[in-house]
Amino acid sequence: MSREPMRRTIRGGRPYFFADPAIDKILNMVVVLGSEVWTLRERLAAFEAIQVRQGGLAAGEIDAFDFSPEQEAKLAAERKEFIDSLFRILQEQVEEARGRTARAPQKPAEPVAARKRAVPVRGKSSKTAKRRSRR
């Protein structure tokens, strides 16, 4: 018998509690991400402790540290990029809405029912086409 990797999926299924199982799945993802955030913090704490032990850092030096104005500006830009990418999914809707207004600036607003009917044919919208052309 050669060696097989250990099976990691559960036989007998996994219970779901919310009306939509997607909520349970997303909750699981959030917790796994939480675990990774914590793991980074522990790693950073280890790094800091090693630096202090080796004399590269004084105890509490990071907490008392302030970035220079140049460093602060660079970080601020990176922070904005990070936040933008975090909420990118919401931005898609905004861009689509703006694109619609730009294409038909003179047209009066469509009635709600018509807009609803338009949703299923989104696959053929200019947004998808734009995405394809970017590839």
Next chain:
Amino acid sequence: MLELKHELKLDKSRDEKARMNFVSGLRAHVLNDMASGMRAVYDAEVEPGFRRAAGRAPANGPEVHKAIKPNEYFKFYSSLRVTAQDMVWQSVFPPLERNRTQLKDRAAKLSRRKKLGSLTLKEGFEVPRYVSAIDVHLMAGNYDGEYEAEDLAAGALYDNGLAVFSFGLMGQNLDDIGQSIAGFIRLKFPQLKPAKILDLGCTIGHNTGSWKDQFPQAEVHGIDVAAPCLRYAHARAQAQGRAIHFHQMNAEQLEFPDASFDVVFSSMFLHEVPKKGIEKIIAEAYRVLKPGGLMLHMELPPNGQLSPYEAFYLDWDSAYNNEPFYKPFRDLDPVSVCAKAGFKSKNFLQFVIPSVGWYGEKVWSEAATRPPEVDSDKTGRLTDGIMWYCFGAWK
């Protein structure tokens, strides 16, 4: 995170340890903080709602379960508890998979050392369906999963997983149940001088060893159906310097002669067996006990002795943690189960024993003089202030 204290301990990276720490912390949060939050939500919202509709309080665990199921807090508690349970095992797989060769080498080295106990496995042994067909408590591969010859990885998964799962409440060597109970029995019954002790469904022997510690003169045996756990148990006992004899055997059909043991013990075992199997196991315990011998099972407390809410709380595992036999077991009346196997009702006994690790030696030893209190929100719950329930009978 609780680090294993023996030579089979896995080598883990800083990040792997941190993930395990996180899961232990998550479990403590769900089982302590959120569990008490859920009780508050039940008292303030769910129970009054039930009363308004039914004109009375819920009468049993299933009624509480039905009433609380639509509640959002219950859903978050449950979903997070399943997530945490899954993450326990998932946190062990990567270091375990990486260390499988090293683990086997260490085990082989340990068994070459002066043999203290023994290991007896059976070619072609038939593992019962209630073990081979499900992944109990969401542990992928279960106790018996084998992925190569002479495999002991499932034992390591259980040992390391238990360390994460228990967040310290099962003792530094995961033997708080064994130490609390074997020690309690020694204090409570000083006349008992067992020559032979048997532990049923011993898995990795983490609670078997305590009997050897408390009764060093006794010959101690442990049986289980899962070969990888037994191989690991043997190596683990060798590492801990304990003489234990491990056998691959089904507790429903013991291969020991009649009247050959002074104590027959099990811990957290019966609730993983269907009712028919439990009856056979108790009958077999009766058969192999010497007259005057003691049978003792550490278990979750029976539903008949719990309030409806506590019954619901413990039954959660049966509904959502791949423990299909957990509630049926807890619905049984322990006195009649023992009587059916031949034990006289007057010889029945039960205890609630404070965890020696949590309460310390003083409170724990004083409990040997007190009558049992079963219905407590600490009994059988992995929570701050845990108490262990056990029942059994003298033959």
